[in-house]
Amino acid sequence: MSSTIHVTDLEAAINWWRERSPSPDGISAAPEVRALATAYALLAWNRATELDVDSLSDEALDAWLAWYTTTPDSPCIAICSTAQGDPICKGCGRTFDEVQHWPGLDPFEKRVVWHRIVQEGTAWRFNRYAERVTR
Incomplete structure (x- = not known):
């Protein structure tokens, strides 16, 4: 079974990168944003909500994983x-x-x-x- 990324996570990664590396001229985007945006466009084109991880470029995967490391690892609130x-x-x-x-x-x-x-x-x-x- 292949791993997937949900559209909400892709959007969150794009927005994280946009905040981290804002456009200097209001038009161009950082390489990480462009790589993730390409994946996002494919989701939109296919009217899908999940994307197969294997379909990501190396740049998009690296950008997504960089965002992922900033998220909480576990949902635990110490009441198990x-x-x-x-x-x-x-x-x-x-x-x-x-x-x-x-x-x-x-x-x-x-x-x-x-x-x-x-x-x-x-x-x-x-x-x-x-x-x-x-x-």
Whole structure:
């Protein structure tokens, strides 16, 4: 199975690079933005929400991974209900297997989990204990 990147992560990476390397003239874009924008254009052209990682140029992949390193690694808020036998953690929203295997997941697998728990928005990290979260 191939790894994918969701459009929201691609947009976040583009915006991070645009802020980090703003256009000097309001027209040209940094090489990282151009590389990611090409991938974004393919998503738009195909009316897709996910992009196969293998379709990225080396430049786009490097730019995405640079953005990724600035994101929080784990959604954990130190309230793990899977330790008490819950199949899904009430604190972070990950499944027991995701919590157990998190250190071995690659960046793309982690972002798939992040995307799911953000979309669900039911974990305590999004409501009851939101003050514990720094994004």
